[in-house]
Amino acid sequence: MLEHTLTVINPLGxxxxxxAKLVRLASKYESSVAIQRLDNGVTADAKAILSLxxxxxxxxxxxxxTAEGPDEDEAIAAIEQLFxxxxxxx
Amino acid sequence: xxxxxxxxxxVVISHGQVATELVAAAEAVIGDVSHxxxxxxxxxxxxxxxxxxxxxxxxxxxxxxxxxLLTDMFxxxxxxxxxxxxxxxxxxxxxxxxxxxVIKLASGSEGSTLREIAIMVEEQGKEAICQAGLLLAPQxxxxxx
Numbered sequence: 623m624l625e626h627t628l629t630v631i632n633p634l635g636x637x638x639x640x641x642a643k644l645v646r647l648a649s650k651y652e653s654s655v656a657i658q659r660l661d662n663g664v665t666a667d668a669k670a671i672l673s674l675x676x677x678x679x680x681x682x683x684x685x686x687x688t689a690e691g692p693d694e695d696e697a698i699a700a701i702e703q704l705f706x707x708x709x710x711x712x
Numbered sequence: 713x714x715x716x717x718x719x720x721x722x723v724v725i726s727h728g729q730v731a732t733e734l735v736a737a738a739e740a741v742i743g744d745v746s747h748x749x750x751x752x753x754x755x756x757x758x759x760x761x762x763x764x765x766x767x768x769x770x771x772x773x774x775x776x777x778x779x780x781l782l783t784d785m786f787x788x789x790x791x792x793x794x795x796x797x798x799x800x801x802x803x804x805x806x807x808x809x810x811x812x813x814v815i816k817l818a819s820g821s822e823g824s825t826l827r828e829i830a831i832m833v834e835e836q837g838k839e840a841i842c843q844a845g846l847l848l849a850p851q852x853x854x855x856x857x
Contacts, residue, residue, distance in 0.1 A: 638741045639740070639741055642742050642743070643742050645742075646743070646820075670820075671741070671742065671815060672812055672815060672816060672836060672840070673818060676847070678847060678848060
């Protein structure tokens with residue numbers, strides 16, 4: 623299992639369309655992918671949009687990203703890129 | 713997600729334009745909602761016409777594994793007309809449609825039966841109703857502290 627810590631930097635946070643982008647990206651990988659908000663421990667499956675919305679990760683939230691499976695390296699790298707690009711919104 | 717997997721079809725049925733806009737919103741969020749149709753019943757529409765429109769919508773979205781009708785309010789005309797189509801394992805209805813229910817149906821039906829999907833969508837709809845202030849409160853407190 624791989625773990626990486628990320629920060630939500632886009633001004634709208636992990637809102638519905640951003641979460642949908644994360645789901646589309648995470649679903650390309652065989653590995654299971656989860657995110658967890660580090661301040662309150664709320665966790666979500668990164669391939670399930672409605673669970674992601676309940677993480678309520680606003681701008682500035684610090685997130686632990688974990689992936690486990692045969693392509694976990696690629697999954698982490700791609701998702702890290704998505705977060706660092708502010709979901710294409712900045 | 714493979715497009716070859718057969719999905720349970722869906723028809724959102726409402727008074728006024730609510731159905732059309734709910735499906736449009738779901739599409740804006742998740743993209744492909746081609747297996748979900750909307751039937752907006754006008755306030756003065758004829759019942760027979762509305763029934764025909766629902767029948768057409770059901771046949772358009774059906775892939776043979778069943779169709780879930782999501783209606784706005786139990787007891788209202790859209791639900792009452794939809795009820796004429798109820799048929800075990802073919803057509804089920806869940807009332808009180810909200811956006812998370814449409815998103816759930818649009819994104820999560822692979823490999824599930826119509827009955828299972830109906831239960832999942834009903835539960836999702838209920839779970840999605842919450843006092844946002846209670847969920848967001850810890851965050852606020854932290855900021856104030």
